Amino acid sequence: MDYNFYPDYQNQCKILRGLAADNKLRLLNIGKSLCGRTIYAAKIGHGNPFALIAGGFHGTEYLTEIAINGFSSVGCCADTARRICPDKNRWKANARGVDINHNFNACWREVKRRELDAGITKPACTRFGGLRPESEPETRAMVRMCRRFPFERVLALHSQGREIYWNFKNCAPKNGYELAKKMSLASGYELTEPETIADGGGFKDWFLKEFRREGFTAEIGLGENPLPLSDFEAEYPLVKKMIDAFLG
Secondary structure (H helix, E strand, O other): OOOOOOOOHHHHHHHHHHHHHOOOOEEEEEEEOOOOOEEEEEEEOOOOOOEEEEEOOOOOOOHHHHHHHHHHHOOOOOOEEEEEOOOOOOOOOOOOOOOHHHOOOOOHHHHHHHHHHOOOOOOOOOOOOOOOOOOOHHHHHHHHHHHHOOOOEEEEEEOOOOEEEOOOOOOOOHHHHHHHHHHHHHHOOEEOOOOHHHOOOOHHHHHHHHHOOEEEEEEOOOOOOOOOHHHHHHHHHHHHHHHHHHHO
């Protein structure tokens, strides 16, 4: 199956159901979006999943979903879950104008102060973290899933920059840096830290702070979002090598 096309909600459902029908994964309904669409997690392997790979946090970063579709299609020997957020638009926000990756309860008030300093005071197409942490159903769906399944590590895919973030407020476990180095060596992505406005409120930040287990964000691709579909073929081999290293 060709996954290199725009993954709107209908296409995503078709892909996921096709993979489930081929017994390559099992679909889990983890919640509803603000628009009432099902948020799916897809489980690969047997037993409780030990790792989570998540994408589709922002509508302009659809290459992350295509990459996960491709990885899921070849199967995986590890017990893994993947998650896709279904609200597709050209923004980095959900239908209420809240940036999901600023809405997790990880130093949220500090993030909110930086938003206000930057003049972000109301719902917008990007970087408005909501009126309170976990205000959005998409955020709460992720939180519930991570509390239901004892993931040992998580990887959140975003774009762009070919960078890997591995720490937050010194919450990363000792082996987190070592695994991040392996992911960096495998993919050529640089280990670094996010810009100040993007530090905190994110899924990886929350997971590290909440569980003190390995959590990573990878910014795939280079350029300006939304990256063109034509970038996927060259980028996917790097992403797959990074995911292989992440799964160990």
